[in-house]
Amino acid sequence: MSRAPMTRAGAERLRGELDRLKSVDRPKVIAAIAEARAHGDLKENAEYHAAREQQSFIEGRIAELEAALSTAEVIDITRLGAGNRVVFGATVDLEDEDSGEAVTYQIVGDLEADIKKRLIAVSSPIARALIGKSAGDSFEFTAPNGVKHYEIVDVRYE
CATH class of the missing domain: 3.10.50.30 (Transcription elongation factor, GreA/GreB, C-terminal domain)
Structure with a gap:
């Protein structure tokens, strides 16, 4: 598997985004799904479907960032x-x-x-x-x- 070059600053930005997605955005959307689920009928519940779609986006981005960071070759450009x-x-x-x-x-x-x-x-x-x-x-x-x-x-x- 080839290693993709990445600057140290870029890796830090991506790690920050990953951390935010896992610690802030993911819990928020899980709470939104639980609240929407409490409203009853899920077939015609727009809030539930919107929250599930947002959850799908967040989980996809988390997977993308984890994969990118695991294969990244962080290069210290000052050296x-x-x-x-x-x-x-x-x-x-x-x-x-x-x-x-x-x-x-x-x-x-x-x-x-x-x-x-x-x-x-x-x-x-x-x-x-x-x-x-x-x-x-x-x-x-x-x-x-x-x-x-x-x-x-x-x-x-x-």
Whole structure:
């Protein structure tokens, strides 16, 4: 079985979510099911069916997180010593060569990726194009809306 790379911060976030699901959300939904069950006829009890659906979602997410964390290879990015080369865990400042727009991304494991937080999956097209490059390099990759051209302004490991 292959081990999926994950940053220490990402593993901590996922463990926090798992802990919340097990200690807060699961007991809440169990109580909601018990309360809805007390209302009688389960066939036409919308609260009961909604609570059961929520329970199913929570149990599925718990299983997904437990599996991901059990196969994760947590990498301490502060010890990589890659210098100004881009490898897993790098935080990269980029400049769009066409528009001049600056953007910063961190390359993380697939499960911890969140574009809203500027965390991009190591398997994404932009991350694959970045790996192995250094500060000052230019590169291009194919995005959903066409070919993009970027320059790597800075590479750091935080």
